[in-house]
Amino acid sequence: MKKGLLSLASVLFVAVAMNAQTVKQEVKKDAKAVGTAVKKGAKATGEGVKDGAEWVGDKTTKGAKATAKGVKKGAKWTGKTATKGAKAVKNTAVKGADAVSDGYKDVKADLKK
Secondary structure, eight states: OHHHHHHHHHHHHHHHHHHHHHHHHHHHHHHHHHHHHHHHHHHHHHHHHHHHHHHHHHHHHHHHHHHHHHHHHHHHHHHHHHHHHHHHHHHHHHHHHHHHHHHHHHHHHHHHO
16 A cells, blocks of 8 residues: 555656646746747837837928928018008008198188188
């Protein structure tokens, strides 16, 4: 009975040791897979950041050019509009002065009568 129990214990011990070896190999394989996934993720993140920075740089350059063009056009438009406004004010002032002069002459003529 002692021999049978001892044989059973040794068989059980060998089975447990083999199972432990299999678990150890699977853990090692899983750890390697995780490491590979982390490397791939880091690489993809780095490429995404690089692409994003290039995109932002391009958009910033285009935006600066568009802003400069818009400011130039706005200044030109403002100049033209101010010139037109000044001419309109001048014409109105001349007409107003003429009207006042005509009114003054009419009043003066009425007073002489």
